[in-house]
Amino acid sequence: MKSSNVKELLSMAPKLQEVTVNGWVRTFRSNRFIALNDGSTINNIQCVVDFEKLEDGVLKKINTGSALKISGTLVESQGRGQNVEIQVSNIFVHGDADPETYPIQPKKHSLEFLREKAHLRIRTNTFSAVMRVRSALAFAIHQYFRQNDFHYFHAPIITGSDAEGAGEMFKVTTLDSKNPPLNEEGEVNYKEDFFGKETNLTVSGQLEAETYAMALGKVYTFGPTFRAENSNTSRHLAEFWMIEPEMAFYDLDANMDLAEDFIKYVINYVLENCNDDLQFLEKRLLDEEKSKPQAERSEMALIEKLKFICENNFKRVSYTEAIDILRNCKPNKKKKFQYTIDEWGADLQSEHERYLVEKHFKCPVILFDYPANIKAFYMRLNEDGKTVRAMDILFPGIGEIVGGSQREERLDVLKDKIAALGIDEKELWWYLDLRKFGSAVHSGFGLGFERLVLFATGMGNIRDVIPFPRTPQNAEF
Template identity: 65%
Template sequence: MRLTRTKISLLLQEKTLDQEVLVKGWVRTKRGSKNVAFIALNDGSTIHNLQIVADPGIINEETLRKVTSGACIAVTGKLTASQGQGQSIELYSSKIEILGEADPESYPLQPKKHSFEFLREIAHLRPRTATFGAVYRMRHAMTFAIHKFFHDKGFYCVHTPIVTGSDAEGAGEMFRVTTLNMDKPPRDEEGKIDYKEDFFGKETNLTVSGQLEGELAALALSEVYTFGPTFRAENSNTSRHLAEFWMIEPEMAFYDINDNMDLAEEFLKYLVRYALDHCRDDLEFLNKRALDEEKDKKKEEKSEMSLIERLQFILENDFARVTYTEAIEILRNSKPNKKKKFQFLIERWGADLQSEHERFLVEKHFKRPVILYNYPKAIKAFYMRQNDPESQTGEDTVAAMDVLFPGIGEIIGGSQREERLDKLMQRMDQAHIPHDEMWWYLDTRKFGTAPHSGFGLGFERLLLFITGLGNIRDVIPFPRTPENAEF
């Protein structure tokens, strides 16, 4: 009878002894003596390796010589109880087939600790490490959980364009899309590049957000979400920035700012709970990795909570809801501000909050996740609903909200959208956004407008929090950053 491959995750889970099985995977390590060899095999289905016992009396010497770190092998044998420490079962091999050799002299992933900086240089191989195998599995699990959350709530997934003629954020940091010959582009009468000759007949870019198109769908289907790639041409090399990343952006008709905050809190708690319930082995590995790293840090740099404690912290606490105005007063009167410990001092209402301020509010003042809302109009996007004069601080604020987490600061940003045509046109004029370029967006305010809200969750920022890693380039398979588009 022909054996079919069994995943290592299933073998370790079922632990059915004395059966003949076939496993395939990549060699992590090989150790032993002339009498026996122990091979740690991993196929990516679990953080755990399966120990293969190879008897040189059964497996020929030439085959065993080719079993080196990085080699891909197929192993047939019987599952037995392990006699050694570190594993409960092992596979006593009767046959080993070399599927792909790995030159031990040049294979870059030798069995030792490698820096994340080095692993970014070999991003095509880093998924074979335990850490990045865990990250990839977590990325999949969170993708599934996001779709499941919205599907179970009756939301519809919509696909918004990647190529767009609009700048949703109004920031202008976009990647241009063109088929023009850049050596000799066509010119108009004023000597400017004539984009009428381009593929789309106008200037186009890679999208920074699917929000605006998501709003159009919400004003027909009521509750929708997008989940797709977005692009920002921001020349930043920080550990929090990517030029290409993924965004989850729900848009909901008939939701006000309070409904929006309710959904954001429910959504984040669902994702954290899903990770704890379904990714326990990977989380425990990442938790241990993070604790080991903490040992080398200075006392003032150490985290107060472990990775798993931070995840539990999200589930165990209701999110504090605080207006921007209240937060400014808290920050202005705080010890770090008075003693000039903040890098960016808070001196006046209207300041744009930085990560250090957000983390202070979460970790030191409220000691729980925080949702800030009602931000100054001047520092927010044109599409956010202007608060009525009788609300809080009057017309100077908009119904915007940000969700702040420990260790990371802002994780979600959103708002109630401006559904009133006159107010929206007024804000577009202030932001110098031409009405004719956004005619389709304005039409939704002319024909059956409705109160509606939405938010954006950066997928990689979520993964930073869930995995406990410190650099956003390590939670996406192939990071795109300034002067780096390798692989």
């Protein structure tokens, strides 16, 4: 008989039909009730067994974590919170799980404990809910771009350039690190390396995406990017996924419109398609917050928070206006900002971003027109000569979720900028070619996928929204 998944079974009417289902035991109570889960949904199907009819040896193999094939009759359930259950006629044990050594027991495990068990944590309700939402978001992202006539562009992972100019790159080399070949100047001779030059894992697919936007019009990348920044925070990973649309003939305003519309679309998608998982995550969060003082609890429950994003405009504010707000505010009578913003031109710290979003505007904020000297070389210089057409989107509880800009399309201005920053023009010859041949206004942005998943699931640490997090001193799995 064809087997069904739990999600299908739970939506069927109990017409006493024979069914078969495969899955893992979540709990086994009173030698009678198996809660079986197969990952298709957060919900388990209850399977009722008559243990006296079970084959010898099967009973003691039914433990939390065992993989079973269960056949029986789908009947109406008397239990609360479920319409159907299976009256079991046969159980096949694919593989058992020793209760003495299986780490994922039916009790609350801390997220820290589960990080040490990254290969098994997906078997918990929390992680399966998070990763289903992650998967749905990825699907929604492709769907949004497809519906809006974007082409999916695959940026290279190994690159010879530093897209952000921030020097936070992982080197890719086949040279012997202890005994590398040296050139006449006594420096490492990368000419002898695999690619004949220094290479690294990409920090962003933007520069390559620009080349495609200048022919295909609207493109996006969605893939892993790498940063060797040593920030051990709940918002940073060394390997994270980034979505980077790049559009010819878009100025910064059109770029901001797209970013806002895109974020609302994908959040709305999970609201419409991940209700069970979101309900579970919302309840989990409420339980967690009970132990916090009232002032630290969030004002909105998860689903309400996601709806708020979809239904309200993001506030657009220039960097200069934001600095004025921060200079004149009293964030908290007792506790001042750790870093005060005295000077125009300083970069905002996350506490400033959070103040603007969570206390001042109380909604997502798009900050634009940043000082040129704190942003990357490729951003378009404004007529004032000191700000660039950059935009960051700041989200409540997250901080920066998007970084983007209108790109500098004028060859002479871009060359001056590159020279001023001491970047070797020869490294970017192909990028400069785009400004020589059919150059045009264009824009794009990068959305940190894990920061989006953090927001959509209400989780607190970025390590818990990617299957195998890569952070400093941590690449166990």
